[in-house]
Amino acid sequence: MLQQTVSPVIKLYSQKPLNSENTSIQPLAKYFNNYFPLDNAECDELMLRFTERKVKRRHFILQQGDVCRHFSFVVSGCLKMYAIDKNGKEHNIQFAAENDWSTDLSSFYAEKPSQLCIEAVEPTILLQIKHDDLLHLYTGYHKFDHNFRVIIEQKYIELQNRVLQAISSSAEERYESFLKQYPNLANRLPNTQIASYLGITPEFLSTIRKSLAYKG
Template structure:
């Protein structure tokens, strides 16, 4: 069994957790998703390009971020194994994206193109349903993030990040975590020092 096959198996298993797929639907997935290897620091979306793919992460890890006028990066989302990453706004509007998506580790992904996903939606009811659920989950995650950001201090946000994403917190450099939390790496360093001294 080659690498592409095992990737697809992983994706099918993922979908089956929501709503078991028929053989035909599994065939469609195999036909419409394409495997791709992405090296560390390689982009799957750059500012100004249209986001053409909906991406499932088989292994590795990605960050999605914006760059402000002063050139600073601001991480919005990470995605590791069994998660999805896409710039929805650009993907559906087919307008140039404001954001970047970059591999923070060498990764393996499965991608579907916009027209092919529309084909799935139109011809296989279940995917309209499945992707609604996926996006609802992403929405809830994002809403929690807004809440945190609005009401927590830097230290509280960091502690919550450690609790919510213990896995990511070990894999990612602190600079990336600081950027996600909306603080400077220097301040994160200060927070970490404070936490160690207090226990």
């Protein structure tokens, strides 16, 4: 359905296994403390199954046409997930900054080629797990099924609010709402990326910003 007009350059990224002397898994273990905290055996599984990756700005985690092999947790930096339409324009579906997740769920579970791209908008450190390893966690530990259910329910609620905004609010309202909800992202991202996320052109975002500057 979606097609890319230009074949993009594939950029490689560094990879590093985790071990017990390596504390890189800490941010993820800490993150899970917000849900049902993990015991030692479960933390060991994290260390065994997750891999740290450093990704440079503009490098790709996933390219259209490839199978999405990883479920990625962002330790630092920021990713964007987007689709490319028939005119070659990018549409940002999601940003993922610190303590957030990014994957094309559909491609990841079905192991089918993805329609989407995931790209680093900042130098980014990830913790990644592969399909079979994640299934192993789900099957072997009730807690992982539980925690990931709760996590995705929260993300479902966020997405539903975004749908509501999209069908009921003007571009200006959506922009103000974005600023309130993600003040941190709003500072870090170029306006072109925010415009793409809101579903408007950068030019129109610029006029909205001018209008808000007068009002405020």
